[in-house]
Amino acid sequence: MSKLILVRHGQSEWNLANRFTGWWDVDLTEKGETEARQAGELMKAKGVLPTTAFTSVQKRAIKTLNIALEACDRLWIPATRDWHLNERHYGGLTGLNKQETREKHGDEQVHIWRRSFDVPPPELEPDSEFDLSDDPRYAGIDVPRTESLKLTIERVLPYWEEAILPQLGKGETVIISAHGNSLRALVKHLSGISDDEITGLEIPTGQPIIYEFDGTQVSGERYYLKDS
Numbered sequence: 526m527s528k529l530i531l532v533r534h535g536q537s538e539w540n541l542a543n544r545f546t547g548w549w550d551v552d553l554t555e556k557g558e559t560e561a562r563q564a565g566e567l568m569k570a571k572g573v574l575p576t577t578a579f580t581s582v583q584k585r586a587i588k589t590l591n592i593a594l595e596a597c598d599r600l601w602i603p604a605t606r607d608w609h610l611n612e613r614h615y616g617g618l619t620g621l622n623k624q625e626t627r628e629k630h631g632d633e634q635v636h637i638w639r640r641s642f643d644v645p646p647p648e649l650e651p652d653s654e655f656d657l658s659d660d661p662r663y664a665g666i667d668v669p670r671t672e673s674l675k676l677t678i679e680r681v682l683p684y685w686e687e688a689i690l691p692q693l694g695k696g697e698t699v700i701i702s703a704h705g706n707s708l709r710a711l712v713k714h715l716s717g718i719s720d721d722e723i724t725g726l727e728i729p730t731g732q733p734i735i736y737e738f739d740g741t742q743v744s745g746e747r748y749y750l751k752d753s
């Protein structure tokens with residue numbers, strides 16, 4: 526039996542400011558750092574100690590990983606950062622305030638952009654201040670201009686299969702520190718959630734979720750580490 530630990534980054538500056546974030550690289554707030562530390566302390570208290578780690582190339586997830594690993598004395602384990610685990614790209618909504626966007630476009634439209642399976646937000650304009658195509662961390666990568674959950678799944682799952690699942694097959698305890706929607710993509714796959722039902726799934730910040738594995742097969746349903 527091996528374990529997979531999923532953790533969404535702690536509160537970010539734009540979670541606090543209620544702005545659409547996506548691929549924009551915002552930092553953790555002090556509360557976010559505390560959430561990350563508490564996640565690590567919980568792993569230590571429960572004796573669920575990661576032996577290998579994966580995260581995105583966004584600082585809110587990287588810092589959450591490092592703070593949590595430090596809190597459970599596992600800062601030394603191998604860690605891989607990869608853009609495939611990034612948050613879904615919020616396109617032309619990036620940087621906008623979520624409440625103001627609701628007032629402008631209506632609750633229903635904003636809910637569709639945020640939670641529908643396959644309707645992407647409008648594309649990011651080429652001259653947008655939030656364009657990341659020239660960011661060195663994405664050299665050689667076709668940076669998306671927007672992503673639905675469906676498109677996010679299409680880049681998260683191949684990476685999961687190629688890079689992460691083999692580690693579980695080897696018996697490693699794997700931690701993935703990532704984002705609300707890249708983790709929804711994984712949970713949809715691992716728990717067999719339908720395209721309709723995934724619209725109702727929310728992933729809280731800083732709260733470790735566990736899946737147990739028998740080889741490369743999921744064994745049982747996910748649970749919150751705090752409830753075990």
Ligand SMILES: O=C(O)[C@H](O)COP(=O)(O)O
Nearest residue numbers: 544545546547612639705
């Ligand atoms: O990218 C963002 O704005 C958040 O991390 C997730 O946003 P959501 O709750 O609107 O999917």
